[in-house]
Amino acid sequence: MMHFSCDVCGKDMTQDGAERYVLKMEAFAATDPAELTEEDLEADHVEEMARLLNDLEEGEEPPQLLPTCKKMRFDLCPNCFRKFVNDPLGRESASKFDFSPN
């Protein structure tokens, strides 16, 4: 038996007849690969490596390399699905919080 739980709030949705929503997201770099030459790619790569090494030397956390394409799939309970549909990027809820510097 498959087990389903909400990926946002953890609510168990395994029960028969439980409402469940599937959210599929695909994010990718909007650069047209046909416009990139090999030279561009190599230059970027070298620059990126230099930047990484530089950051490492400074004792900083290495930056996370972004994948060019990422597909995600989430199971949502009705409640979280509704919240997502109303505010997909969480902008509304983010602006509600006033983060103080301390």
Ligand SMILES: [Zn+2]
């Ligand atoms: Zn939920």
